[in-house]
Amino acid sequence: MKQAPNPILLISCGNTMAGDDALGPLTTKRLRDHTLPQVDIIDLDMNPAGLLNLLPRQQALCIIDAAYVQGACAGQIIDIDWFDINRPDLAHDDVLSSHGLGISNQIDLASTLDLLPPIVWLVAMTIDPSQVGDKQTKFLKNQLDIVIDTTLQRLDIIKQTEKEESHA
Amino acid sequence: MNKSNKNNERLINVGALARVEGEGALHIKMKDNKVERVRLEIYEPPRFYEAFLQGRDFMEVPDITARICGICPVAYQMGCCHALEKAMGVFDDLDPEIRQLRDLLYCGEWIESHILHMFMLHLPDFLGYESSITMAADHGPTVKKALRLKKLGNEIVAILGGRSVHPVGACVGGFWKAPDPVEVAELIPEVKACLDEMCELTMFLAENVDFPDFERDYEFVSLKPETGYPMNLGPIVSNKGLHVEQEEFNQAIEEIHIEHSTALHSIIKGKGAYMVGPLARLNLCHDQLLPRAAEISPKVCKAVKKQLPWKNNFFSLVARGIETIHALELTLNVFENYKVPKRSRVPITPRAGKGGHGTEAPRGICWHEYETNADGSIKHAQIIPPTSQNQMTIEEDLRELVAQLADLDDEKLCLRSEHLIRNYDPCISCSVHFLNLKREWIHS
Numbered sequence: 001m002k003q004a005p006n007p008i009l010l011i012s013c014g015n016t017m018a019g020d021d022a023l024g025p026l027t028t029k030r031l032r033d034h035t036l037p038q039v040d041i042i043d044l045d046m047n048p049a050g051l052l053n054l055l056p057r058q059q060a061l062c063i064i065d066a067a068y069v070q071g072a073c074a075g076q077i078i079d080i081d082w083f084d085i086n087r088p089d090l091a092h093d094d095v096l097s098s099h100g101l102g103i104s105n106q107i108d109l110a111s112t113l114d115l116l117p118p119i120v121w122l123v124a125m126t127i128d129p130s131q132v133g134d135k136q137t138k139f140l141k142n143q144l145d146i147v148i149d150t151t152l153q154r155l156d157i158i159k160q161t162e163k164e165e166s167h168a
Numbered sequence: 169m170n171k172s173n174k175n176n177e178r179l180i181n182v183g184a185l186a187r188v189e190g191e192g193a194l195h196i197k198m199k200d201n202k203v204e205r206v207r208l209e210i211y212e213p214p215r216f217y218e219a220f221l222q223g224r225d226f227m228e229v230p231d232i233t234a235r236i237c238g239i240c241p242v243a244y245q246m247g248c249c250h251a252l253e254k255a256m257g258v259f260d261d262l263d264p265e266i267r268q269l270r271d272l273l274y275c276g277e278w279i280e281s282h283i284l285h286m287f288m289l290h291l292p293d294f295l296g297y298e299s300s301i302t303m304a305a306d307h308g309p310t311v312k313k314a315l316r317l318k319k320l321g322n323e324i325v326a327i328l329g330g331r332s333v334h335p336v337g338a339c340v341g342g343f344w345k346a347p348d349p350v351e352v353a354e355l356i357p358e359v360k361a362c363l364d365e366m367c368e369l370t371m372f373l374a375e376n377v378d379f380p381d382f383e384r385d386y387e388f389v390s391l392k393p394e395t396g397y398p399m400n401l402g403p404i405v406s407n408k409g410l411h412v413e414q415e416e417f418n419q420a421i422e423e424i425h426i427e428h429s430t431a432l433h434s435i436i437k438g439k440g441a442y443m444v445g446p447l448a449r450l451n452l453c454h455d456q457l458l459p460r461a462a463e464i465s466p467k468v469c470k471a472v473k474k475q476l477p478w479k480n481n482f483f484s485l486v487a488r489g490i491e492t493i494h495a496l497e498l499t500l501n502v503f504e505n506y507k508v509p510k511r512s513r514v515p516i517t518p519r520a521g522k523g524g525h526g527t528e529a530p531r532g533i534c535w536h537e538y539e540t541n542a543d544g545s546i547k548h549a550q551i552i553p554p555t556s557q558n559q560m561t562i563e564e565d566l567r568e569l570v571a572q573l574a575d576l577d578d579e580k581l582c583l584r585s586e587h588l589i590r591n592y593d594p595c596i597s598c599s600v601h602f603l604n605l606k607r608e609w610i611h612s
Binding site for chain 2 (some may be wrong): 038045050101112
């Protein structure tokens with residue numbers, strides 16, 4: 001029997017064969033070892049266009065991805081509201097997305113179609129430009145645990161916010 | 169940027185871009201408003217796969233080659249499974265039920281991929297929008313219907329593949345596990361609803377889209393099985409006399425090196441460029457469509473005012489629509505008659521061997537050939553994706569289109585060139601979306 005989707009959707013994007021762009025898939029792989037009630041964990045891999053198949057969600061969408069910020073050092077953790085104007089571009093949105101349909105485009109499209117939940121959050125790590133065949137760097141190895149902890153904390157905050165709002 | 173020289177030469181450069189499947193660029197040189205040279209440059213990552221498949225166990229190949237494309241992993245899985253079954257000597261042992269499930273898996277991918285291309289990438293061109301996002305603001309209900317269909321395609325893939333993104337259910341010899349009949353039964357109402365919806369959407373496109381008038385005398389190539397619409401099996405034919413069995417395809421075509429590209433171009437030996445994909449399949453096999461698709465096909469022809477065969481690849485938009493109806497209908501037939509097969513895969517004893525096989529990916533024939541060692545490890549691999557087969561035809565199209573539209577300014581010419589390239593739904597679509605056109609005029 002098909003189960004109803006959970007209110008929180010946690011997705012990753014990235015290419016495990018393109019250096020530190022593997023951040024998203026590696027994070028969701030590790031997060032599956034945790035018990036996360038009310039959360040669906042999906043790795044979209046190189047197919048961000050798959051996001052729209054997973055919407056709408058009632059409560060929140062949390063995106064784990066590698067971010068490329070021109071001029072910024074690699075290895076910085078980002079924990080930010082998706083619609084914050086300071087949000088950096090994602091690494092795969094141009095060079096590594098399938099058929100030009102990056103995750104940003106998909107979220108814009110979902111927004112146009114009123115499919116987005118009230119909370120859309122991004123947890124990311126800045127990376128240097130990467131391409132298929134690159135090796136993963138020390139930044140990814142050193143920061144992966146922190147990205148996972150940041151994501152878990154963010155999910156707790158999202159759930160807590162929802163709880164408070166429903167009580168109110 | 170426009171530049172000119174004393175020889176009245178005009179250079180149009182559509183800048184190189186990065187993408188998942190490689191890099192694309194377009195360079196056009198004109199003299200006195202005549203096209204002298206067209207170069208579509210593509211660099212195909214599948215070549216890397218051929219190299220690192222060597223030494224891997226044959227059972228690993230479907231899941232490795234699936235990673236070539238995030239949109240059509242099934243195409244790569246189907247091609248390699250059939251080719252490796254030939255290499256292992258079990259190709260003829262496969263049960264009809266397994267073959268039917270393979271068609272079903274392909275239906276899921278065709279639906280998902282065709283809908284993605286038609287409504288997210290291609291339709292904005294026809295309706296004059298920059299992207300599907302701006303189009304969705306005005307055509308929200310149509311886009312939502314398309315998304316419903318795309319979701320169904322993914323669910324069909326997931327039923328057989330375990331998951332919709334890079335499915336892992338297919339294996340050499342069949343499937344690791346047959347679908348759960350309860351899951352299959354649950355999807356039937358949605359398939360029925362989507363089939364009706366797709367018929368409406370296809371007619372909407374046929375009746376409301378203004379198709380550019382651009383006909384060429386193509387050589388269309390596709391599989392053509394004795395019965396049924398081409399998908400996994402059948403000899404390979406063309407509208408100009410090509411008729412070869414699967415095993416002979418690699419002898420009938422030739423991959424050639426082109427100076428301006430690291431990608432190999434495919435040509436028919438002794439002839440030249442050819443076209444694979446939905447238009448080729450529909451033109452060659454429209455009499456093999458299932459009833460609902462066959463019924464709507466003449467209505468679409470009437471709406472676009474052209475009888476099949478179509479020589480205008482801008483009609484590929486509605487060709488994909490007709491194929492999606494067929495895929496939904498086939499899905500419904502399989503689902504309604506589904507019984508768990510006695511076995512989901514045939515046993516295989518590794519051996520040294522060789523096998524080649526092409527299947528119909530959403531974009532056209534995807535050819536795989538493998539040679540194996542006695543322990544089942546891969547000795548040699550060759551993969552010819554549809555985009556590399558269409559590459560020369562795209563260049564020839566562009567040559568003619570640019571000549572026809574030479575008076576247009578840079579921006580319009582770039583848009584029309586992009587639109588034409590997207591007819592092929594190439595794996596360079598992503599780069600084409602972001603191409604920057606640079607034009608140089610060189611006068612005496």
